[in-house]
Amino acid sequence: MPRIHRLTRAVLGSLTLAVCLSGRLAAQGTSQDHPGQYSAIDIETGSRLYAGQCAQCHGPNGDMVSGIDLRRGQFRRPLSDDDLRRTISAGVPGTGMPPFNLQPTELDGLVAFIRVGLDVSGTPVKVGDAAHGQTLFEGKAGCASCHRVNGKGPRVAPDLSDIGAIRSVAALQRSLVDPTGAMWPINRSVRIVTRDGRTIRGRRLNEDTHTVQLIDEQERLVSLMKADLREYEVAKTSPMPSIAGTLTDDERSDLVAYLLSLKGLR
Ligand code: HEC
Ligand code: HEC
Incomplete structure (x- = not known):
């Protein structure tokens, strides 16, 4: 059944784009259709919704509500993609953040647009489950054998205790899949x-x-x-091994979520 559904969605892809461009919203499909990544159509949908419904408060760059920077993925607390969908649907009671009654595809679009750093040309990053990401980090992904977090671990690689506060979601994902390409001049x-x-x-x-x-x-x-x-x-190349090929897309999303949650507060 899911396969047929996906096929239908693929066939409908170009139609969906046409519908989007004419300014209406595609309503078919749910967040379960593309668990790994978001598509260009999602991002496009999100971009339009953002300009119409979010920018008046959050600003064109996502940083006009104090303490929140949507472009850099900074929220009041770490938010997975599911948390983000829930927050947008329910609002934040008792604050200026209103609830929005949106379709699943519209929510996917907003999440995708936020995860590409409010940049329609960016690469979308899925943010998964931070707790599972921590288990991976300290376990089979082997990150803790080089990196220090909150006072624990070696110093041979950069301390990541506040990495979620200083790097964008996209930069974090890039460090994982292409460590050499993502190297900063100073850490070498x-x-x-x-x-x-x-x-x-x-x-x-x-x-x-x-x-x-x-x-x-x-x-x-x-x-x-x-x-x-x-x-x-x-060194011109990083000693850090890429996770591409060794971890699944879901595991990568979980690691990104864990890194994002490291804000140097502890
Ligand atoms: C009327 C103003 C307003 C509009 C419109 C608005 N927001 Fe917000 N939003 C806020 C405020 C204020 C907060 C801070 C809430 C708080 O203090 O925790 C917030 C918080 C958030 C947060 C962070 C929640 C957290 O737990 O850190 C997200 C994500 C967010 N908004 C997304 C959106 C999106 C997406 C839209 C458009 C669909 C949107 N907002 C529209 C005012 C607004
Ligand atoms: C063999 C040691 C090693 C391992 C294992 C390793 N890293 Fe790294 N990592 C480094 C080094 C060294 C750097 C600094 C940049 C450079 O020279 O490559 C780095 C950089 C990073 C950065 C970027 C830091 C910044 O300032 O932007 C992130 C994020 C990161 N690593 C996360 C991870 C995660 C998550 C894992 C596990 C999947 C991991 N690393 C595994 C050595 C390692």
């Missing part, structure tokens, strides 16, 4: 040979014209004068 692995012949490997924390600071493999903070270095190599 370095190999240094000093003038007195010591080789030091570690992760760069900071650098200015005359000095470089890093965490070495023994997790010591090291500060060096550049004038004392014979060799200084900065």
Whole structure:
């Protein structure tokens, strides 16, 4: 049965687009039709609804309600995609956030548009179950063997305790599937040979014209004068393995949800 339904939806795809473009809303289908990703049609639907029903309060960039930044995925509390649908449908009682009576496809559209960072050309990111994401992070996904969270874990990779506050949902997903492409200039692995012949490997924390600071493999903070270095190599590829191919789409969504929930508050 579901297969037939999906097929129908695929056949209806181009029709749906035509309907959307003419300004009406497609009502068929539910959130269960595409569990992995959102489609361009969802995003388009969400974009139009957002401009009409949300932007007057949340602003064109999603940051006009204080403490909430829809573009960067910052809410009062961590919200999975299902939580987001519920919040939009029910509103937030006792606040200025009203309830909206919307169809499932319209809710999918809004969630998709929020998850692409309010950017119609962006890549949609599904946000799953943070608790399961934490289990993966500390267990079979092996993240905790490199990353530190809330005071627990090694320092060889960046501390992720506040990563959900400083990175967008899209940036987090990119780090997981394409760690090298998502590298920030500062976090990189370095190999240094000093003038007195010591080789030091570690992760760069900071650098200015005359000095470089890093965490070495023994997790010591090291500060060096550049004038004392014979060799200084900065890695161009990430030591972090991509999760593409090893984890499922749902597991990826759960990890993204967990990372998003890390706001450095504990
Ligand atoms: C009349 C003004 C108004 C409109 C219209 C509005 N919002 Fe809100 N929204 C708010 C306010 C105010 C809050 C903060 C509620 C609070 O204090 O927790 C909020 C909060 C939210 C939150 C965060 C909830 C949380 O728990 O952090 C989301 C998500 C959200 N709105 C989405 C939307 C979407 C999507 C639309 C359009 C369908 C929309 N809002 C339309 C005023 C509005
Ligand atoms: C072998 C060690 C290693 C493992 C395992 C690892 N990472 Fe990383 N990760 C790194 C390093 C090192 C960086 C810093 C950037 C770089 O040089 O690649 C990084 C960067 C990141 C970033 C981006 C940080 C930023 O500042 O934006 C995120 C998010 C992240 N990792 C999450 C994860 C998750 C989730 C897992 C488990 C699926 C994981 N990592 C597994 C080493 C690792």
